[in-house]
Amino acid sequence: MTSPHEQLRALAHDLGFEVTGWASAAPMPEVVAEYQGWLDSGRQGGMSYLERQLPRRADLSSSLPGAGSVLVLGLSHSFGPLPVPAGGVRLGRVARYAWTPDYHDQIEPLLARLRAEAERLGVRARGYVDHGPVLERALAGRAFPGWRGKSGMLLSTELGAFVTLAVLLTDLPAPGEPAPHPDRCGRCTRCVTACPTGAIGPDRLIDARVCISALTIEHRGPLPWALRPAVGGWLFGCDVCSEVCPWTVRAGPLARTLRPDPDLAHPDLLGFFGVSERAFERRYAGTAFLRPRRKGMARNAVTVVGNLQGVDGRAVLEAASVDPAWEVREAAAWAWGVWEEPAQAERLRQDPHPQVAAAAERILAGG
Template sequence: MPARETLEHLALSLGADVVGWSPVTVPDSASVQYAGWLEAGKHAGMTYLERQFEARQNPSSRLEGVRSVLVLGVSHAFQPPECPAGGVRVGRVARYAWTPDYHEQLQPVLNALEAHAAELGVRARGYVDHGPVMERLFGAQAFLGWRGKSGMLVSTSYGAFLTLAVLLTDLLLDEVPDAHPDRCGRCVRCVTACPTGAIGNDRTIDANLCISYLTIEHRGPLPHDLRRGVGDWLFGCDVCSGVCPWTVKAGPLARLFQPDPELAFPDLTRFFGVSERQFERDFAGTAFLRPRRKGMARNALTVLGNTRAPQGWPLLLLGREDPAWEVREAAAWALGEWGEQRHLSPLLNDPHQAVRQTARQIHEQV
């Protein structure tokens, strides 16, 4: 069996739902659009994307002699698990984070592919969203799907809930597949459903407005004018992927990944009254480590401010005393949303200016 087919079959046997081969070239049009996106500042605080620009345009910087890319798609279209009993379980988590960190789950698959490629005399190197590689572009070029109006890769068989991984190889493609036809048509459900209007008309996302960026990557307080738009999103957001008709049609298809109810419906109390070290132990191997404890506590208070879920009231008071100033600032805002300005007294003279400013602004609104 040719090396290409051997690696395809191995990837599918290890849990990939769909695979395809892409040329390694990055079209000039994609490079120009990506550069414009960066120049417009739509990558927000993800400055590493600027530093990685050249590497993303030149995959040979990752693997010398690279000539093709094996793209793996793994579904995270889960049937929602049953919500555990007890605790303060308010807020939504993006589906991909319902399972232990996909990086750690897919890395062994790529390791096995690399090892088998070496046995076949093929040089290869795998990436799972942790290197400067344009996975969605390669996914589209591999005929796995097309770049939807949400900017996500969309498949007619798997919808938009696909996690991508790539294996760079030095195999020469005998033939280059045609680009997958665009099946979005006139549909704009993803664009109109975005709670903060983050999706542009050019199939790009402005991270400055994106709930996923704000709740995961953004450091410090959330922008005041976007907090209500965050709604009940505790971690990430996948509204645009979930409303896609192709996602709805595909239904729950996840095979390799399995959801953990404690991640799909986390108890918000676990983000308060614990040290960062304890939080890291409790959530080791999960995506929640990215925003850290104080980020998750900040998000929890934002959700409670928006939902006013009565069971979350004790957490507002705990947040008011939190050692992280970002959490205390979020608590001040949430107390204001609850109309509980009388509980702001400890924050009116907080050591941190941002906390004092928020608390005083809200207090003066009475």
């Protein structure tokens, strides 16, 4: 007769998870200490909630009393190229995980199935995607073949770096764990040297204050001027460190459960303008674009247009110049300066918001 560990893992594979493995739920003091050091250095940027959650991340029994073992689950979001839909202004790039409808909404029903099966087996369980207080990458390193690469991402010789993680906490006893996977990064530093903003530290930790993913998704307000050129064409997130990893290149497109959508991979930038926040939320319900909200996506679109200077992006800058969000108009002033169109920036010098007017003034002064 198969054990509950084996039955739950088999069901996880049947549900579509590409990789699974069991890990002990015991505390990881060395990982927590490293995490605390990262927080103390301020590299979490504006994500203050990470510090508030640390006590629960450090002790899984705070989320499931009596937690003994964790079923770690992985889905590949390594998608191949998608065609660009016709119409609109389709400039910029979106991180691959956001090419599919919000993975939380796709994974949570699978976790519910696993939890129901666990309860049928007499096992208490609780599932989390990445919004719960869990150190998923560290647990994944315990659970199945993989290691933390120099990019800070979990890497696998079979799957590369494009892996979405989830966990099922259970009160099952901890299984025997295999020896840690050897570090296969070797002397390779492609992820470190390819990072557009130098966000990857020598300790394999990310500085969210300059990471493009954090800037375009989590950061509120105007983007730092010095970093805007480095954002390049990234509209939402950034995949550079994962794309250049030799293990990702070797793995190729693998996703079989998560399905990509061309309109999410190549959204029409004009769709972020001339609509209310409520209309934006209806249009992009169930997608990752809700995280930065309409004005965040509009701000990002203006940054992309400023950097790429595609002629069809003019309509975006014109819409941004009269956008109701001052952060978007501020970005428009900067972008008109990059386009070397002072007459357009001059219009924004009269803007009622002081930061918009100051941005236009700075552009006109040659800054």
